[in-house]
Amino acid sequence: MFEVLVFVYENYWHGASCPEPAALEQKLGAVGFDAEEIAEALGWLQELSVAAREQPAPTTPPSTGYASPKPSSSEALAQSAHSQRIYTAAEQRHLGVACLGFVTFLESAGALPSYLREIVLERAMAAPARSMALADLKVIVLMVFWRLGIEPDALVLDELCDDCADRVAH
Structure with missing residues (x-):
């Protein structure tokens, strides 16, 4: 499934430029992907679309310095600076130390706000693998x-696309 997702990412610059599922299925089949992998990836992408619609991005607070008297629903979903995400036992087993550490790294770098983290975790838990690489x-x-x-920062994009195994420590 992940090879199909990488192909889609590399060939369609933005989610909005991706063709409808039926046309994408034909294109992926013509490229040579297995029908089962295609179906799995398309289902995963459909669920990603649903998750993206259900998790609105929090709005920025007003610049006046005063608290908004009535927070919008997206502001209510925003994580407080003093809160902490506790991972369930199932999430810990499925994701493992390396993946949870990477999510924490992205959060601390400011690249993964809490609402995006939840989408990432939900989609990771929906992945078919027993344990996530x-x-x-x-x-x-x-x-x-x-x-x-969302276009990630160049350094974050480098972290996401680079294979750390080939890095040489200075």
Whole structure:
């Protein structure tokens, strides 16, 4: 499934430029992907679209310095600076230390706000693998950014696309 997702990411610059599922299915089949992989990836992408619609991005607070008297529903979903995400046992087993560490890294770097983190985690838990590989989680993060039309910072994009195994420590 992840090879199909990478192909879609590389060939369609933005989620809005991606063809309808039927046309995309034909294109992926013509390229040579397995029908089962295509069906799995298209289902995963459809669920990503649903998750993206259900999780609105929080709005920025007013610049006056005064608290808004009535927060919008998206502001209510925003995580407080003092809150902490506790991962369930199932999430810990499925994602593992490397993936959870990477999510924490992206959050601390300011690249993954809480509402995006929840979409990433939901989509990672929906992935068919028994335990998530870090490379697969990076594809999921890229696809979430892609679907929502968010262009990550160049350094974050480098982290997401680079294979850390080949890096040489200085």
